[in-house]
Amino acid sequence: MLLVPCPNCGPRNSADLRYGGESHARPDPATASPLQWRGYLYLRDNPAGWLRETWYCRSGCRRWFTLERNTATNEFRDPPQPGDKRGSKA
Amino acid sequence: MADPPIFESPVVRSYETAGSGDLMLTDISATTKWLVRASGSVGAVAARLGAPFGSSSAAAGGALVLGSRPGEWIVLGTADAVAEAVEGLEAVDGADFVSALDWTHGRALFRITGRSAPRMLEKVCSLDWSDPMTPDGAVASASVAKVTCDIARNDAGGTPSYLVFCDRSLGQYLFDALIDAGDEFGLVVGPAGG
Numbered sequence: 472m473l474l475v476p477c478p479n480c481g482p483r484n485s486a487d488l489r490y491g492g493e494s495h496a497r498p499d500p501a502t503a504s505p506l507q508w509r510g511y512l513y514l515r516d517n518p519a520g521w522l523r524e525t526w527y528c529r530s531g532c533r534r535w536f537t538l539e540r541n542t543a544t545n546e547f548r549d550p551p552q553p554g555d556k557r558g559s560k561a
Numbered sequence: 562m563a564d565p566p567i568f569e570s571p572v573v574r575s576y577e578t579a580g581s582g583d584l585m586l587t588d589i590s591a592t593t594k595w596l597v598r599a600s601g602s603v604g605a606v607a608a609r610l611g612a613p614f615g616s617s618s619a620a621a622g623g624a625l626v627l628g629s630r631p632g633e634w635i636v637l638g639t640a641d642a643v644a645e646a647v648e649g650l651e652a653v654d655g656a657d658f659v660s661a662l663d664w665t666h667g668r669a670l671f672r673i674t675g676r677s678a679p680r681m682l683e684k685v686c687s688l689d690w691s692d693p694m695t696p697d698g699a700v701a702s703a704s705v706a707k708v709t710c711d712i713a714r715n716d717a718g719g720t721p722s723y724l725v726f727c728d729r730s731l732g733q734y735l736f737d738a739l740i741d742a743g744d745e746f747g748l749v750v751g752p753a754g755g
Contacts, residue, residue, distance in 0.1 A: 479631055480702070483687070483703075484687045487703065529709065530704040530709045531630075531702045531703060532614075532630050532631055532702065533702075
């Protein structure tokens with residue numbers, strides 16, 4: 472079982488959350504080229520190591536948040552604290 | 562002005578149970594329930610309602626206020642008590658936007674009471690319902706039998722008691738699932754109330 476540290480609810484079973492994928496900075500719509508949009512929408516780094524990703528706490532606080540997870544070991548580091556707006560979509 | 566709609570419980574089918582009565586499940590969906598949401602700086606609303614996220618408190622008029630999510634509260638009790646608790650919330654200084662919505666007909670509400678209630682809940686929910694983790698007054702949202710629920714511990718005379726809210730459309734399913742989970746603990750179904 473993967474325990475995900477939700478900043479509001481504390482450690483939760485990953486089945487209670489929704490995985491939102493890699494967290495990328497959204498390019499500026501006014502200046503982004505089609506190639507940049509394509510990269511933002513479809514391309515992923517998929518590293519075997521530390522990755523910043525988004526999660527949605529669907530059974531708990533219903534908030535989006537970002538975390539850094541090591542995809543090789545499933546270890547989390549520097550989890551956000553309550554009220555932290557890093558990567559928040561809500 | 563039109564008469565308020567007559568409440569119909571989402572639980573239309575109950576069962577004869579042969580338990581010892583140490584654990585009781587009661588459908589109290591008819592209880593008046595309001596949802597309060599605030600955005601921006603929600604501290605002023607939290608201070609007015611007296612229940613930070615993850616905890617509950619009794620309002621002056623007798624309503625129970627649950628801090629169910631960040632910037633979100635559930636207020637329940639008699640119609641008059643709830644009306645008193647939510648009155649004037651929209652005018653609280655500090656928050657950008659506050660809304661209060663009557664949720665009575667939209668949510669099912671069950672009460673589970675008994676010494677073995679924590680063990681019963683732990684069969685269908687991934688949270689730790691032991692006393693140190695969730696003492697009387699604790700509020701959490703979690704999956705119960707695969708249904709997203711708000712759960713509040715609200716002990717009755719020293720006996721562990723839990724309020725479980727879910728969407729009305731899933732009320733009958735959750736009621737059936739809780740009866741199934743409580744069977745081994747001698748669960749009985751109490752008279753519906755509110």
